[in-house]
Amino acid sequence: MSFTLLKHEGRARRGRFETVHGTIETPVFMNVGTSAAIKGGVSSMDLREIGCQVELSNTYHLHIRPGDKLIRELGGLHKFFNWDKPILTDSGGFQVFSLAKLRKITEEGVHFNSHLDGRAIFMGPEESMQIQSNLGSTIAMAFDECVENPAEYGYAKEATDRTYRWLLRCRDELARLNAMPGTINPHQMLWGINQGCTYDDLRAEHMKQIRELDLDGYAIGGLAVGEPAEVMYHIIEVVEPLMPADKPRYLMGVGTPVNILEAVWRGVDFFDCVMPSRNARHGALFTWEGRLNILNEKYMYDTDPISESCGCPACRHYSRAYIRHLFKAKEILAMRLGVLHNLYFYNELMQKIRDAIDAGAYESFCRHYIDILGERDV
């Protein structure tokens, strides 16, 4: 397992990450399948066809349903999901944020009430690692606290310090689990997560702390939770120079195509976001010509594909008018085609980013597309 820096342009990096489940070319977008399913009716077979390199699933969700022990008994998440390429599992730390009304934080860990039936679920660093070990993902994320924005300095510091203590426990627990006989993936990696809200000093101090642990990768978490994009970019600039150059960097939960272009420019290698799949389910589609809402009346008689320049299954075979009809009729196929399209777009975006860095043309690539892929409508 190693990260090779193939080339860089400015701070933008073109890398290659070798894992037990295969090679990942970076920068890369991880396709989000929280419950071992891409919402909208997209399968792991589909992911293969649209250029997905890494899939992301969630510890909290799979623990609740169907249960990580069940998945372990069935041979692990790769087998269960029928996906032999890398899988990254998020730790449950984001649910500390998104399910804030259903949890209580203690030093030991987080007491959740299940969003499904309210039953008590305790998840601390050890539990998160045990669950992720049972799933056998390629990359396990450290159990952290994703803090809401804005957060007071005092609380931000308290949460960040606690996240650091949790990280030490994650490290020890995963080392123990990996060494146990019968572990699904004894080479499971641990990536640490930088926190500190929007405070430069907390971010920097925490980054320095966690890089001393020599983990397999480093993530920047707690961003894109309501702060302006400029603040997010600034935090990346604060933290990035402190990240080990020979380890992959992951900006969690980000983002829009423009966010990704900007973050790659600032040295980030890995991304994930629900935006392409969620927006697709709601009719918002990304194209190289800008964003479009396929539900708009103006597409009623439009026989063009979503985008002439797209090679995705939806664009190869169907018209805007037809796909709009499917959305209007609330057919499952609408979401499926929309999600396939948006994920294809995101994966292609990353491919083009890689090609541009390879060609030493990333800066001009960015300058060209940031304008088009912004809020501009087709």
Next chain:
RNA sequence: GGGAGCGUUCCCGAGCGGCCAAAGGGGGCAGACUGUAAAUCUGUUGUCACUGACUUCGGUGGUCCGAAUCCACCCGCUCCCA
């Protein structure tokens, strides 16, 4: 032939004398969505010269200061008994 109902804004449907351009759904139109409690949520949906005016609750004519709401007749529909 006898009896009982019903007709509301694009649709369904509430309203039963003023606080009604008219609840609530649906549909339409538009917007949001960033480590997925999201096939969700928000706004809007008679017209205009839009802090006001005008038209609208099957039709026509009445009662009343005032009618979607009350009365008469007409038109259309439903059900029950023969």
